[in-house]
Structure formats: structure tokens, C-alpha cells
Amino acid sequence: xxxxxxxxxxxxxxxxxxxxxxxxxxxxxxxxxxxxxxxxxxxxxxxxxxxxxxxxxxxxxxxxxxxxxxxxxxxxxxxxxxxxxxxxxxxxxxxxxxxxxxxxxxxxxxxxxxxxxxxxxxxxxxxxxxxxxxxxxxxxxxxxxxxxxxxxxxxxxxxxxxxxxxxxxxxxxxxxxxxxxxxxxxxxxxxxxxxxxxxxxxxxxxxxxxxxxxxxxxxxxxxxxxxxxxxxxxxxxxxxxxxxxxxxxxxxxxxxxxxxxxxxxxxxxxxxxxxxxxxxxxxxxxxxxxxxxxxxxxxxxxxxxxxxxxxxxxxxxxxxxxxxxxxxxxxxxxxxxxxxxxxxxxxxxxxxxxxxxxxxxxxxxxxxxxxxxxxxxxxxxxxxxxxxxxxx
Ligand SMILES: Cc1ncc(COP(=O)(O)O)c(C=O)c1O
Numbered sequence: 001x002x003x004x005x006x007x008x009x010x011x012x013x014x015x016x017x018x019x020x021x022x023x024x025x026x027x028x029x030x031x032x033x034x035x036x037x038x039x040x041x042x043x044x045x046x047x048x049x050x051x052x053x054x055x056x057x058x059x060x061x062x063x064x065x066x067x068x069x070x071x072x073x074x075x076x077x078x079x080x081x082x083x084x085x086x087x088x089x090x091x092x093x094x095x096x097x098x099x100x101x102x103x104x105x106x107x108x109x110x111x112x113x114x115x116x117x118x119x120x121x122x123x124x125x126x127x128x129x130x131x132x133x134x135x136x137x138x139x140x141x142x143x144x145x146x147x148x149x150x151x152x153x154x155x156x157x158x159x160x161x162x163x164x165x166x167x168x169x170x171x172x173x174x175x176x177x178x179x180x181x182x183x184x185x186x187x188x189x190x191x192x193x194x195x196x197x198x199x200x201x202x203x204x205x206x207x208x209x210x211x212x213x214x215x216x217x218x219x220x221x222x223x224x225x226x227x228x229x230x231x232x233x234x235x236x237x238x239x240x241x242x243x244x245x246x247x248x249x250x251x252x253x254x255x256x257x258x259x260x261x262x263x264x265x266x267x268x269x270x271x272x273x274x275x276x277x278x279x280x281x282x283x284x285x286x287x288x289x290x291x292x293x294x295x296x297x298x299x300x301x302x303x304x305x306x307x308x309x310x311x312x313x314x315x316x317x318x319x320x321x322x323x324x325x326x327x328x329x330x331x332x333x334x335x336x337x338x339x340x341x342x343x344x345x346x347x348x349x350x351x352x353x354x355x356x357x358x359x360x361x362x363x364x365x366x367x368x369x370x371x372x373x374x375x376x377x378x379x380x381x382x383x384x385x386x387x388x389x390x391x392x
Contacts, residue, residue: 057208064185139297284387
């Protein structure tokens, strides 16, 4: 018998972007300025973002994928090197390693969390390892002290995938100031957005210079420097680069969002708290862990279906929520379960049991700053109803 209710309720999406008049005005100003591509707004966005984080350098690019790619290039990754990547991540983290004809060396999660296990990182390091790429899953920082210790001992670089973790901190230090390089995403669903966009922060001026050059065809001067009133037209192609630059239109949007970043974070944290308090009052779903030494960015709120309490699994819970007009997502299908990783790189199902276990039960609930109290209560009520209906 189906318990799916028929409803006319409005669809509650997994994500709704929070942009207002400020963003519209900022973008319009750029449209009317006569300069749309990378120029003064991008420089201002880099300066303000670096100031917010407390980083020495910030390089704006058109995605976190580009940021990760350039960060690996800055570290001198070459064909045949190995880069350690968690299997519990998005396509981008593993893909960029393969751009260099390198093998991503996948590592399992910890048993109790979605985070990369430092002990397994240590075991995965070989003489070919060049870098470790921890992912601050959902916005909850990884165990950076342990990871940085391993990296220092083994003389490898740490490139943090902080696509989910702006703004966040670990032991009082902002994410973006700990590893050799940190990569952020401003994709449409992220904590601040430029539609598409990314940023790399680093304390190393040589890394920053190299990434700036590589992000625009490997040429010695950007267009703004060439076309400005006091600019000079001549340029040199120093090395083979890419077209990874952010535009002034996007940077203006980013600057307006940056102003609201702390407000957005507080709102996300408040919604997460409401979810966790409610989930603790009935059986069926395990709330995500909360850090005690970190500030969580709460990009995602990932609950786990508790199979010891429910007669249905994750997929069916998602269908039940969908029937109640509630959108969800799943983060992530571990990399080693995908065709590319099995057919080309030889990974197999069963190889990383903790990641598989987490994935099997994970559901990302709607979480965005403009969620109303009514919308939050709808999600909680739906989960409670499902828990009661399908109690084991
Ligand atoms: C963990 C992780 N890394 C990298 C990325 C890539 O970000 P972007 O879409 O900005 O390239 C994503 C995107 O969702 C992500 O979740």
C-alpha cells in the first residue's frame, strides 16, 4: 500500500538563491560602466575576499574546478605524480588531478563522519605523492592539524577543497589560511554566489602570481592592464595557460554577496540547529555531527536514514519527501563507484566501506538563508510523519 499523500502544496526546492536589490544594483553598475570582463571589480573582490579570510593573496577564477586545477599547477604537479583525494567528493576534485595525467589516489571516510581519514592518508602516501586534497564536506572542516602534520612530514602540499566551507574556521583559524592553497566555489547553490565562480587563497606570492598568469592564457598582462588609459599593448605568452578568469559582472555580484556572508552563515547555522533539535526528538534519522573546535559553514545539512529504525531506505525516503513537494539532494556518490573510476582507474565497489555506508543513507535537506520558519517546519513534519509511518 502506498502512503504517498496527494498534495497541492507549493514545491519547496533544495536550494533557492538569496539575491536582492544590492546584487541587482551592483551588476547594473558594471553593465553601465563600459567594462564587463576581468577588471577593477575583480581586483576589488580579490582584495575584499582576502581581507575577509585574512589571507595574503586571493586569485579569482571562474569556478572552484578551475581553482583546484590552477592550485595543482602552482604546486608543480606533473604526469605520473599521485594526488590524494577523498572518495566522498564531487567529480571536480578527482577530475582536475586527471588533467595532469595523474592518478587520483582515493581514500575512505572516517567511520563516524563524511570526512577523509588522516590515518588512511598516511597509509596512501608514496614517493610519487605530490599533494593531499582534503574536502571540508558540507562546510565542516577536516582534521587539519593531523593532515598538515602528515604533509609536512612527507613533504607534500595541502590543497584544501573548500567549495562548501565559506566562511568556516578550524581551531580559531579561518579556512583559507591553513593549507598551501585553498579553493572556494561561488556556484549558484553555494554559501555566496557569483552564478559560477571560484577563488584560491594562499600565503605564497609565487603561487598567486603563477595562478594569475595561468588563469589568462599564460600571458604576462591581463586585458585591464593593457586597455586602461595608461596601459601598454605589448604582452608575452610565458607558458601554456587557460581561460579561467572571472568577469567584473560576476565580481560585482560576489562583492554584494560577501557583505552578507556572515548574515547568511548565521541563518544557515540557525536552520541547522532547528533541524538537529527536532531530529533528536524522534527516531529514524541521524543528524550530522557538529564540530566543537570549528565553525561550520553549513553549506549542506546531510541527515542519515537510520536503517535500525525505518523499514524503508534512503531512496524511498526521498520519494516520500518528493511526494510532499520537498526537494532534496544526495552528496555524494563516492568517486570509486563511478564508471570512469572503475573502468579507467581500476577502483571497485566495496573498496571504501565507510563512504559506501554513508552514501547509502545520506539525504541533503533544503537549507538556504531565505528559508521561512514555515518551510523548515514542513521539512521536519514530513520527516516525522515518514518516521512514524515506516517505524520498524
Ligand atoms: C566538493 C566540491 N569540490 C569542487 C566543486 C566544484 O565547484 P565549481 O562548480 O565551482 O567548479 C564542487 C561543486 O559542487 C564540490 O562540491
